[in-house]
Amino acid sequence: MPLAASGNTIxxxxxxxxxxxxxxxxxxxxxxxxxxAANAVGDSEVGAHTTTKITVPxxxxxxxxxxxxxxxxxxxxxTELAAGTAGKFLKTGGAGVDPSWDTAGxxxxxxxxASGTWTKPASAVGTELVIVRGWGAGGGGGxxxxxxxxxGGGGGGxxxxxxxxxxxxxxxxxxxxxxGGAAGALGASGAAGGNTTLGSKFTAYGGGGGxxxxxxxxxxxGGGGGGGxxxxxxxxxxxNPGARGTAGNPADASISGLFGGGxxxxxxxxxxxxLYGGGGGGGxTxxxxxxxxxxxxxxGGGGGGGGGYTSGGAGGTxxxxxxGGAAGxxAAGTAGxxxGGGGGGxxxNGNGSNLGAAGARxxxxxxxxx
Numbered sequence: 032m033p034l035a036a037s038g039n040t041i042x043x044x045x046x047x048x049x050x051x052x053x054x055x056x057x058x059x060x061x062x063x064x065x066x067x068a069a070n071a072v073g074d075s076e077v078g079a080h081t082t083t084k085i086t087v088p089x090x091x092x093x094x095x096x097x098x099x100x101x102x103x104x105x106x107x108x109x110t111e112l113a114a115g116t117a118g119k120f121l122k123t124g125g126a127g128v129d130p131s132w133d134t135a136g137x138x139x140x141x142x143x144x145a146s147g148t149w150t151k152p153a154s155a156v157g158t159e160l161v162i163v164r165g166w167g168a169g170g171g172g173g174x175x176x177x178x179x180x181x182x183g184g185g186g187g188g189x190x191x192x193x194x195x196x197x198x199x200x201x202x203x204x205x206x207x208x209x210x211g212g213a214a215g216a217l218g219a220s221g222a223a224g225g226n227t228t229l230g231s232k233f234t235a236y237g238g239g240g241g242x243x244x245x246x247x248x249x250x251x252x253g254g255g256g257g258g259g260x261x262x263x264x265x266x267x268x269x270x271n272p273g274a275r276g277t278a279g280n281p282a283d284a285s286i287s288g289l290f291g292g293g294x295x296x297x298x299x300x301x302x303x304x305x306l307y308g309g310g311g312g313g314g315x316t317x318x319x320x321x322x323x324x325x326x327x328x329x330x331g332g333g334g335g336g337g338g339g340y341t342s343g344g345a346g347g348t349x350x351x352x353x354x355g356g357a358a359g360x361x362a363a364g365t366a367g368x369x370x371g372g373g374g375g376g377x378x379x380n381g382n383g384s385n386l387g388a389a390g391a392r393x394x395x396x397x398x399x400x401x
Contacts, residue, residue, distance in 0.1 A: 095111050096111065096113065096114060097114065098114025098115070099111045099112060099113055099114050100112040100121060100130065102129065102130055104129065105127075105129075112129070112130055112131070112132075115132030116132070118134065118135075119132035119133060119134060120132070120133060120134075120135055122154075124154075124156055125156060128156075131154065133154065133401060134401075135401075136400075136401065137400075137401045138398055138399065138400050138401070139152045139155075139398070139399040139401075140396065140397070140398050140399075141396075141397045142394075142395070142396045142397075143206045143208055143394065143395040143396075143397075144208060144369070144370075144392065144394055145208055146205075146206055146207050146208050147206050148203050148204070148205060148206060149200075149203065149204045149205075149206050149229060149397050150202070150203050151197060151200060151201070151202050151203070151399070152399060154401075155197045155399060155401075156197070157196065157197050157198035158196065158197065158198070159196070159197040159399050159400055159401055160194060160195075160196065160197075160399075160400045161194070161195040161196065161197055161199070161200060161397065161398065161399050161400075162192065162193075162194055162397075162398040162400070163192065163193045163194075163195065163229055163232075163233050163395070163396070163397050163398075164190070164191070164192045164395070164396045164398075165190070165191055165227045165229070165233065165235040165393060165394060165395040165396070166188050166189070166190050166191075166209075166227060166235055166331070166332060166352055166353075166370035166371040166393045166394045166395075167188030167189050167191075167209050167224055167225070167226050167227050167235040167236045167237035167238065167258045167263070167309070167332075167371055167393050168188045168208075168209035168210055168211045168212060168224030168225045168226075168227070168237040168238070168370075168371060168390055168391065168392050168393040169185050169186070169187050169188050169211055169212060169224045169237070169238050169309070169332045169335070169353065169355065169367040169371050169372045169373040169374060169390025169391045170185030170186045170187075170188075170212040170221055170222065170223050170224045170237065170238040170239045170240040170241065170255035170264060170266065170276075170312065170335070170373050170374065170390045171185045171211065171212035171213045171214040171215060171221030171222045171223075171224075171240050171241070171373075171374045171387060171388070171389050171390050172184050172185050172214055172215070172221045172240075172241045172312070172335045172356065172358065172364045172373070172374035172375045172376040172377065172387025172388050172389075172390075173214075173215045173219070173220045173221045173240065173241040173242045173243040173244060173252070173267070173269075173376050173377065173387045174214060174215040174216060174217050174218065174219060174221075174243055174244070174376075174377045174385065174386040174387045175217065175218070175243070175244045175338075175377045175379070175384065175385045175386070176217075176218040176219075176243045176244050176245045176246070176269075180243075180244030180245050180246045180250070180252075180317060180379055181244045181252060181315030181316065181317070181322070181337060181338030181339055181340065181358070181376060181377065181378060181379030182215070182220075182221075182241055182242060182243050182244035182252055182269075182315060182337070182338050182358075182376040182377045182385075182387055183220075183221075183241030183242040183244075183252045183253050183254035183255060183267045183269075183276070183295060183296070183312050183313065183314050183315055183337050183338075183376050184241045184254045184255065184296075184301065184312030184313045184323075184325045184334055184335025184336045184337050184338075184344065184346070184355060184356070184358060184364070184373055184374065184375050184376045184387075185212055185221050185224065185238055185239070185240050185241045185254075185255045185312045185334070185335040185355070185367065185373030185374040185375075185376075185387075185390045186224075186238030186239045186240075186241075186254065186255035186256045186257040186258065186264035186276055186278075186292060186293070186295060186301070186309050186310070186311055186312045186326075186334050186335075186373050187238045187257045187258065187264075187292070187293075187304070187308075187309030187310045187311075187312075187325070187326070187328055187331050187332030187333050187334050187335075187347065187349070187352065187353075187355055187367070187371050187372055187373045187390075188209065188224050188227075188235065188236065188237045188238050188257075188258045188309045188331060188332045188352070188370065188371030188372075188373075188390070188391075188393055189235055189236050189237075189238075189257065189258035189259055189260060189279060189290075189292055189304075189307060189308045189309050189331045189332075189371070190235065190307045190308075190309075190328075190330035190331045190332075190351070190352055190371070191233070191234070191235040191236075191260055191307070192307075193232070193233050195232065197399060199232065200230070200232065201230065204229050204230035204232065205228075205229075205230055206228070206229055206395055207225075207226070207227065207228045208225075208227050208392055208393050208394065208395060209224055209225030209226050209227040209235070209237050209392065209393035210224070210225040210392060210393075211224055211225075211366075211367065211369075211374070211389050211390040211391045211392045212224040212225070212237065212238070212240050212255075212373075212374065212389065212390040213389055214363075214364070214374055214386055214387040214388050214389045215240070215241075215243055215386070215387050216386075217384060217386065218243060219243050220240050220241065220242045220243045220266055220267070220268075220269075221240030221241045221255065221266070221374060221376075221387050221389075221390070222240050222266075223237055223238065223239050223240050223255070223263060223264070223266055224237025224238045224239075224240075224258070224263075224264075224371070224373075224390045224393070225237050225393065226263065226393075227393035227394065227395055229395060229397065235258070235393060235395075236258035236259060236260075236261075236262055236263040236264070236279050237258050237263050237264070237309075237371075237390075237393070238255050238256065238257050238258045238263070238264040238279075238292065238309045238312070238332065238334070238371070238373050238390060239255030239256045239257075239258075239263065239264035239265045239266040239267065239276035239277070239279075239295065239312070240255045240266040240267070240276070240390075241253075241254050241255045241266075241267055241276070241295070241312045241313075241335060241337070241373070241374070241376045241387060242254070242255075242266070242267035242268050242269040242273055242276075242314075243269055244269065244315060244317075244338060244376070244377060244379060245269045245270070245317075246317055249271045249272070250269060250270065250271055250272075250273065250316065250317050251269065251270070251271070251272045251273040251297050251298045251314065251315075251316050252267065252269040252273050252297070252298075252314055252315040252316060252337070252338075252376075253267025253268050253269065253273045253274050253275045253276055253295050253296070253297045253314050254267050254275065254276055254295030254296040254297070254301045254311055254312030254313045254314045254315075254323070254325070254334060254335070254337055254376070255267050255276040255295050255311070255312040255334070255335070255373060256275065256276035256277045256278040256279060256292055256293070256294050256295045256309075256311055256312075257278055257279065257292025257293040257294075257295075257301070257302075257304050257308050257309030257310050257311050257312075257326060257328070257331060257332075257334060257373075258279040258292050258308060258309040258331065258332075258371075259278060259279030259280045259281060259290060259291040259292040259308045259309075260279075260280075260281045260290035260291070260307060260308070261279070261280065261281045261290075262279040262280060263279050264276055264277065264278060264279045264292050264295070264309060264311070265277035265278075265279075265295075267295045267297070267312065267314065272297070273297060273314075274297070275294050275295040275296065275297045275311070275314065276294065276295030276311065276312065277294065277295075278291050278292040278293055278294040278295075278302070278304075278308065278311065279291065279292040279308065279309070280292065280308075289305055289306045289307060290306070290307050290308060291304065291308045292304050292308035292309045292310070292311065292331065293308060293309065293310045293311035293326035293328070293334060294311045295311040295312050295313075295314060295334070296311060296312065296313045296314030296315075296323045296325075296326075296334075296337055297314040298314050298315070298316045298323070299313075299314055299323050300313050300314075300323045300324045300325070300326065300337075300344070301313045301314070301323070301324070301325045301326035301334035301335075301337070301347060302326045303326040303327045303328065303347070304326060304327075304328040304329075304331050305329070306328075306329050306330060307328075307329070307330045307331055308328065308331045309328060309331040309332045309333075309334065309352075309371060309373070310325055310326030310327050310328045310331065310332065310333045310334035310347035310349070310355060310373070311325070311326040311334045311347075312325055312326070312334040312335045312336075312337065312355070312373050312376070313325045313326075313334060313335065313336045313337030313344040313347075313358065313376065314337045315337040315338045315339065315344075315358075315376060315379060317379065321339055321341065321342060322336060322337060322338065322339025322340075322341070322342045322343050322344035322345075322358060322378075323336065323337035323339070323344045324336050324337075324344045324345045324346070324347060325337070325344065325345070325346045325347035325355035325373060325375075326347045326355075327347040327348045327349060328347065328349045328350075328352060329349065329350045329351065330349070330350070330351045330352055331349060331352050331371060332349055332352040332353045332354075332355065332367060332370065332371025332372040332373060332390075332391065333346055333347030333348050333349045333352065333353065333354045333355035333367070333372050333373065334346070334347040334355045334373045335347075335355040335356045335357075335358065335364065335367055335372070335373035335374045335375040335376060335387075335388070335390070336355060336356070336357045336358040336364070336375045336376065337358055337376050338358040338359065338360075338364070338375075338376040338377045338378040338379050338385070338387075339358065339360070339378060339379060340378070340379045341360075342360060342378075343357050343358035343359050343360045343364065343375065343376075343378050344357065344358045344375070344376070345357050346365065346367065346372065346373070346375055347373070349371075349372070352370055352371045352372070353367055353368040353369045353370050353371050353372030353391045354367065354368050354372045355367050355372045355373040355374075355375065356368070356372060356373065356374050356375035356388045357375045358375040358376040358377065358378055358387075359375065359376075359377050359378040359385050359386075359387075359388075360378035361378055361385065362378065362385060363377065363385060363386045363387070363388060364376050364377055364378075364385075364386070364387045364388035365388050366388040366389045366390070366391065367388070367389070367390045367391040368391050369391040369392050369393075369394060370391060370392065370393055370394035371390075371391055371392075371393060371394070372390065372391040373390050373391075374387055374388035374389045374390045374391075375387065375388045
């Protein structure tokens with residue numbers, strides 16, 4: 032049957048032989064949505080594999096926002112990521128996570144000078160590096176026990192650095208900042224400094240306390256040992272003879288020189304820590320002249336100075352940690368500075384009522400690098 036004249040309607044499919052109308056027979060843009068009734072073409076009207084490739088010009092796609100990025104959301108529906116700020120890059124979070132904008136080389140830093148909670152950034156996917164740096168607290172200086180009895184300085188807290196993957200850490204981790212060791216009460220030794228921790232994954236150990244001073248011809252007084260990478264510094268003792276506060280050392284003796292703390296002094300200066308450990312506290316004796324200085328460190332806290340008869344021992348210095356406090360002469364010692372400085376001991380010149388000083392608190396910094 033012949034085709035209907037131009038302008039008339041063909042409504043009988045039998046009037047059109049299969050394959051007689053091709054794409055080349057239809058002028059461009061002559062059939063649009065106004066010529067096709069709503070829902071008139073369904074799955075049954077489209078043969079299998081007849082639409083394996085459809086080219087849609089961008090001009091025919093619904094309008095979006097300049098700079099936005101289309102993507103499929105959780106329900107499978109297309110949506111758009113709004114344009115990011117200048118300099119950001121498009122970051123994938125992997126399967127099941129929407130894309131996002133991020134900053135190249137960004138660092139999330141969380142610092143703690145008091146106990147709290149570290150929270151992993153929501154944008155972390157688990158492969159990022161996390162660098163944790165922390166200091167243990169410094170030990171407190173000892174106090175006089177009798178006239179002309181100098182006391183020992185507190186040991187410095189150690190510095191520790193560890194590297195993790197973000198996946199090694201929980202969504203949150205408890206942070207404990209070591210408290211500075213308290214100065215000894217009259218006639219008592221100083222307290223050890225507390226450890227700084229990040230959950231169960233990281234520990235920076237504190238320094239030991241300085242020994243109390245005692246009057247006696249052959250009495251010696253030990254300074255506190257500096258904290259080390261795998262252990263806290265020991266508290267010194269006084270007696271005939273007294274004992275130095277032991278250094279906190281790594282288990283591997285071959286690297287103890289770099290990571291171990293300095294041993295406390297005993298009638299001499301506290302030992303220096305070569306690199307990361309805390310410096311040892313200065314020791315003392317009855318009528319000590321000259322006074323004994325605290326040990327120094329590069330990264331750990333410096334040791335507190337030991338008490339003397341004509342001068343107070345200087346506190347040990349530190350390049351990156353806190354300094355140890357100086358010992359008093361006929362007065363109380365000076366507190367260590369944060370992070371991790373040991374407290375100064377009490378001077379031996381006086382009526383037996385001089386007090387030592389407190390060690391300084393620890394500190395923690397957590398860097399997540401994207």
